[in-house]
Amino acid sequence: xxxxxxxxxxxxxxxIEKVVLDFKRVMPHAExxxxxxxxxxxxxxxxxxxGAIVRYEYKQGKxxxxxxxxxxxxxxxxxxxxxxxxxxxxxxxxxxxxxxxGEADMVIGDRLSSTYFEENDRPFHNTGNxxxxxxxxxxxxxxxxxxxxxxxxxxxxxVKSFPISSKEFEIxxxxxxxxxxxxxxxxxxxxxxxxxxxxxxxxxxTYKDGYKVINMIFALIRDQRPLLFFSLISLILLIIAGxxxxxxxxxxxxxxxxxxxxxxxxxxxxVIVAVIIFFTGVLLHVLKKQHSExxxxxxxxxxxxxxxxxx
Numbered sequence: 001x002x003x004x005x006x007x008x009x010x011x012x013x014x015x016i017e018k019v020v021l022d023f024k025r026v027m028p029h030a031e032x033x034x035x036x037x038x039x040x041x042x043x044x045x046x047x048x049x050x051g052a053i054v055r056y057e058y059k060q061g062k063x064x065x066x067x068x069x070x071x072x073x074x075x076x077x078x079x080x081x082x083x084x085x086x087x088x089x090x091x092x093x094x095x096x097x098x099x100x101x102g103e104a105d106m107v108i109g110d111r112l113s114s115t116y117f118e119e120n121d122r123p124f125h126n127t128g129n130x131x132x133x134x135x136x137x138x139x140x141x142x143x144x145x146x147x148x149x150x151x152x153x154x155x156x157x158x159v160k161s162f163p164i165s166s167k168e169f170e171i172x173x174x175x176x177x178x179x180x181x182x183x184x185x186x187x188x189x190x191x192x193x194x195x196x197x198x199x200x201x202x203x204x205x206t207y208k209d210g211y212k213v214i215n216m217i218f219a220l221i222r223d224q225r226p227l228l229f230f231s232l233i234s235l236i237l238l239i240i241a242g243x244x245x246x247x248x249x250x251x252x253x254x255x256x257x258x259x260x261x262x263x264x265x266x267x268x269x270x271v272i273v274a275v276i277i278f279f280t281g282v283l284l285h286v287l288k289k290q291h292s293e294x295x296x297x298x299x300x301x302x303x304x305x306x307x308x309x310x311x
Contacts, residue, residue, distance in 0.1 A: 003030040004075035008065040013041040015085035020050040022089035063166035082150040095153035105158040105184035109151030111193035148172045170216040177220045230281025237274035
């Protein structure tokens with residue numbers, strides 16, 4: 001059974017050597033891949049000298065790097081970790097065990113139940129993690145503890161069926177939602193998180209990347225829960241229409257006179273739009289269901305191909 005350690009990197013020269021050597025020590029049987037994303041500080045050379053297999057992704061952004069890694073590499077277990085030395089390599093053995101035993105398709109390294117809030121001194125990052133977690137758990141009826149962690153393990157089925165659309169740091173949120181929507185087996189393991197060492201700089205922009213994550217969440221709700229999303233829009237429009245319509249109706253009952261005819265025309269238009277939007281959600285819900293069935297068929301084919309290779 002082959003395990004691949006995947007390390008997406010951009011200017012991590014201060015820490016990449018330690019990350020690679022830690023994983024070589026803990027998991028000498030695994031192949032370690034460092035995907036360099038246009039680093040200018042010699043990250044690739046340091047990783048190569050440390051014993052990693054170095055490859056390149058020239059389209060900037062972590063999502064683009066993950067897409068290349070998942071497309072290029074064949075393994076039975078994939079362990080993805082950041083190159084900033086904030087995650088302990090020792091935890092990876094348990095991740096690998098869960099995936100190879102078939103107990104999980106995605107193992108999440110849960111920082112938030114452990115040391116994250118003690119180690120991370122960026123309050124907006126802490127708040128953002130809590131807000132995103134709450135949002136996802138409410139809309140997708142889950143109980144995940146850490147949505148945006150950078151340390152995860154994946155099965156072959158997950159990696160080869162995950163259609164990545166994110167280009168940057170919102171990729172972790174997309175992974176979590178994809179696993180929830182498609183009923184992949186998810187396990188969470190609390191891990192000890194440590195903040196970056198001095199001289200190692202975070203690439204995250206609190207506001208810019210936070211905005212992208214929120215946009216991603218709304219897009220995922222629209223795409224993955226279309227009936228809920230469009231029904232809510234329809235309901236809001238109907239409520240607005242009702243606020244303007246009922247005073248006119250009550251006035252008609254009391255006086256027998258229809259007032260504000262132009263307003264009634266606008267209200268009628270809003271109601272028609274609300275109905276159209278609702279049935280759009282119904283149609284997309286049916287298409288989403290068909291897509292889910294296609295994914296199941298795709299996974300069956302993947303398993304058959306995997307068995308053929310093993311034989």
